Structures are given as C-alpha cells and as structure tokens.
Amino acid sequence: MTGPTxxxxxxxxxxxxxxxxxxxxxxxxxxxxxxxxxxxSGTHGWVELQGNYDGESNLDTIDDHMHDFRPPQxxxxxxxxxxxxxxxxxxYALKVATRPEKGHTAVAIRRLTMAGKGRVQFETYFTYKSxxxxxxxxxxxxxxxxxxxxxxxxxxxxxxxxxxxxxxCDGVRYHCVARYLNTDLDNEMRRQWVYPIVPEPTPREHLExxxxxxxxxxxxxxxxxxxxxxxxxxxxxxxxxxxxVNWHYLRWLIDTSTRSNIELQVNDxxxxxxDIPVPPYDEPYGSLENLLNFYVSVRTHTNVRNFLYLDSVLxxxxx
Amino acid sequence: MHQSLTVVxxxxxxLTGEFTTEPYEVAWARxxxxxxxxxxTEGTGTALEVTAQISPDGxxxxxxxxxxxxxxxxxxxxxxxxxxxxxxxxKGRVSGDDGAMARxxxxxxxxx
Numbered sequence: 001m002t003g004p005t006x007x008x009x010x011x012x013x014x015x016x017x018x019x020x021x022x023x024x025x026x027x028x029x030x031x032x033x034x035x036x037x038x039x040x041s042g043t044h045g046w047v048e049l050q051g052n053y054d055g056e057s058n059l060d061t062i063d064d065h066m067h068d069f070r071p072p073q074x075x076x077x078x079x080x081x082x083x084x085x086x087x088x089x090x091x092y093a094l095k096v097a098t099r100p101e102k103g104h105t106a107v108a109i110r111r112l113t114m115a116g117k118g119r120v121q122f123e124t125y126f127t128y129k130s131x132x133x134x135x136x137x138x139x140x141x142x143x144x145x146x147x148x149x150x151x152x153x154x155x156x157x158x159x160x161x162x163x164x165x166x167x168x169c170d171g172v173r174y175h176c177v178a179r180y181l182n183t184d185l186d187n188e189m190r191r192q193w194v195y196p197i198v199p200e201p202t203p204r205e206h207l208e209x210x211x212x213x214x215x216x217x218x219x220x221x222x223x224x225x226x227x228x229x230x231x232x233x234x235x236x237x238x239x240x241x242x243x244x245v246n247w248h249y250l251r252w253l254i255d256t257s258t259r260s261n262i263e264l265q266v267n268d269x270x271x272x273x274x275d276i277p278v279p280p281y282d283e284p285y286g287s288l289e290n291l292l293n294f295y296v297s298v299r300t301h302t303n304v305r306n307f308l309y310l311d312s313v314l315x316x317x318x319x
Numbered sequence: 320m321h322q323s324l325t326v327v328x329x330x331x332x333x334l335t336g337e338f339t340t341e342p343y344e345v346a347w348a349r350x351x352x353x354x355x356x357x358x359x360t361e362g363t364g365t366a367l368e369v370t371a372q373i374s375p376d377g378x379x380x381x382x383x384x385x386x387x388x389x390x391x392x393x394x395x396x397x398x399x400x401x402x403x404x405x406x407x408x409x410k411g412r413v414s415g416d417d418g419a420m421a422r423x424x425x426x427x428x429x430x431x
Binding site for chain 2: 041042043048050059060062067068070071073074075076078079080083084091092095097099131132134136137
C-alpha cells in the first residue's frame with residue numbers, strides 16, 4: 001500500500017486510521033475507501049441484476065436467463081430452530097437467495113464507475129447456507145440429501161456455488177471472476193475455487209444471434225468445461241447444519257490498469273491469481289465508459305434454495 | 320431518514336393455477352404494501368386471487384389477510400400488510416376457463 005507520494009509513512013498512517021475505526025479495523029483497505037456497505041442501514045445499491053429490454057419497456061425482450069435473478073433481502077438470518085441468528089455486526093445482512101430449482105442462479109450487483117485506473121479491492125464477510133428441510137420444501141427428498149452422521153449434514157451437499165465477479169469496461173470490456181464450487185452438478189463435494197475462460201454471454205450477442213441461453217443456464221460461463229480450478233480445495237466453515245452462521249473473510253484484489261486479477265484471500269488462504277486469464281470481449285460496447293460493477297451470485301445444484309449472506313462489503317482503490 | 324425498499328417478487332410472470340411467491344425477509348420493516356400490476360390475461364372469466372401470508376421462519380406459513388384480494392382484468396391493485404413479523408409472501412390462484420393465465424408484476428414496498 002502506497003499513497004500518492006508512495007511513502008511508507010502514508011501507509012502506516014492509513015493503517016493506524018483504519019485500525020482505530022472499529023467498523024473498518026476488520027478490513028484491509030487500500031488508500032481510498034470507495035464503498036463501505038453495512039447492511040444494517042439498507043441495501044447500499046446492491047440490486048437484482050436484470051437483462052436489457054427494448055425501447056417500449058417490453059420485459060418479454062429480456063433474455064430468458066436474465067429475468068429472474070431475485071431481489072436481494074435485508075436478512076436477520078432468521079431460522080426455524082433458533083429464531084433470529086443475526087449478522088456479524090448488528091442484526092442485518094444482505095441475503096441473495098435462489099429459487100428451489102436446480103440450476104437457478106440469484107445475482108445482486110453494485111454499480112460504480114472508475115475515476116482512475118489501478119488496484120481495486122473487494123472485501124466482505126460472508127456466509128453461505130442451503131435452506132433447512134421442511135414438509136413444504138421437501139429438501140430432505142432432493143438430490144444431495146441423506147447421510148447425516150451427527151457431524152456432517154446433508155444440507156452442505158445441497159449448496160452449489162457462489163461467485164464474486166466484476167463487469168468492467170475501459171474501452172475493452174472484461175470480467176474478473178472467482179467462484180467457490182462447493183459441489184459439482186452431481187452434488188459431490190468439490191470445495192474448489194474456479195475461474196471461467198470465456199467472457200459472459202451478453203444480451204447484444206443474443207440479439208445478434210450469437211448466444212441463446214436457457215432460463216437456468218449458468219450465465220457467467222454456461223459450459224461447465226469452461227470453468228478451471230485454481231489453488232487447492234478449501235474447506236470452509238459451513239458448521240454442520242443449515243441454521244448456524246459463521247462469517248468468513250474474503251479479500252479480492254484486481255488491477256484495472258492491466259485488466260488482471262492479483263490475488264484472492266479467503267480466511268487463512270491467499271491465492272495468487274496473477275496468471276489467471278481474464279478473457280475480454282472481442283467487440284467494443286458503447287454506453288459503458290469506465291464501468292465498474294461488482295456482482296455476487298449463488299447457484300443451486302439441486303431443488304433446494306441456496307443463500308449467500310454478506311454481513312458487510314468494503315471496496316477500496318489506490319486511485 | 321427512514322429506510323425504504325421496493326422489490327419485484329414476480330416480474331412479467333405468467334401465473335397459472337395455484338402459486339406462492341418466494342419467501343421474503345421483512346423483519347426490518349414497519350410498513351409493507353403490495354402492488355400487483357396485471358399486464359394482461361388469457362382465458363374467459365380469468366381472475367387472480369391472492370392472500371398475504373406470514374411465517375416465523377420462512378418455512379411454515381399461515382394467512383395474514385382475512386380473505387383473498389380478487390383481481391379481474393388488467394390494471395393495478397394495492398393493499399397494505401400490517402404487523403407481519405419477519406417474513407411475507409403471497410399465496411394465490413388464477414381461476415377461469417382452461418388456459419386461464421395472468422401476466423403480472425408483483426411489487427412489495429417496504430419502509431422502516
């Protein structure tokens with residue numbers, strides 16, 4: 001971390017300031033905090049991602065796979081067995097929830113622009129859960145169920161994947177993406193970080209006849225073969241049952257001056273992402289100058305609702 | 320300033336038969352108001368009947384409204400829900416001849 005003058009004094013002073021603020025002391029921001037989202041005070045601009053539509057506001061023109069990414073919720077982490085669990089700080093977290101339908105993806109997006117180029121860092125405290133079984137949802141009869149040994153709970157096998165990603169355009173449009181693949185499509189545990197080797201299909205590509213995805217397509221990269229692993233598998237703290245919430249630290253650093261990933265930290269693991277490719281779009285996009293979007297998604301691999309909870313988010317930059 | 324949040328629980332959805340909306344957490348909110356825009360319908364005598372439901376946990380539900388709100392034809396209908404606890408959803412039914420369908424937007428407007 002270096003300041004405008006690049007001195008270590010700047011860095012030490014900034015660190016001391018951040019550490020002295022009880023809200024920021026659990027983060028590791030770069031020089032400038034662009035976004036600090038404490039979900040006890042609203043959604044802070046995190047909104048459901050939706051596809052593009054025509055000039056008559058005809059929502060039939062939205063791509064099938066981009067019309068139902070579900071609105072994020074301000075969740076008190078409320079469960080059938082303990083009532084309100086609460087968030088890491090205060091009562092509320094941002095919850096992104098799928099439908100109970102294999103392949104359904106829920107996506108919340110945060111829309112910004114860039115006032116400079118350089119390093120950009122996304123930090124969050126998160127947790128992830130599958131919905132507890134009930135008579136109505138029949139989760140105990142869905143794929144991935146069964147086999148409780150008093151420690152490992154089948155609910156953990158019913159959580160598919162969550163993703164942190166960007167949509168950036170500086171003339172060239174590209175996505176930096178990292179996904180935690182908890183299970184594969186057969187509900188076998190993978191616990192593997194993965195990245196896509198293709199750019200995400202866009203509404204314009206659909207309109208031009210180049211891409212047409214099904215309603216439940218994996219829109220970030222539809223072909224499972226286009227996801228590649230990085231690092232060793234990482235076991236997270238699901239904590240046995242679907243109603244215990246343990247918060248994990250995630251820090252993801254990218255560089256918009258080189259359109260590249262730098263590193264991903266998840267709790268005690270740091271993954272070097274500098275050699276992980278970031279596939280750009282071949283064609284230019286208008287109306288997106290200095291686009292800087294972050295999105296989080298959660299995808300279920302069985303007919304059970306999957307949830308991603310964010311306690312708080314901090315995005316910082318070195319410009 | 321009070322917090323507010325409007326969410327779209329169903330967007331351009333073609334509803335048929337019986338349905339429920341996805342569970343939605345509202346423990347932070349003091350006020351809730353439903354808006355249903357019926358964009359169009361198919362079938363003869365098609366009607367949409369909806370009832371707000373509440374839940375202690377997002378899994379088990381009971382009715383909040385005393386009776387269903389009935390909507391016939393295209394247009395916008397709104398009504399409030401009060402003292403709803405932590406969760407809200409709508410239970411509903413599209414009735415009419417075979418092929419009865421209602422294409423809707425369902426909004427939930429919340430305020431702290």
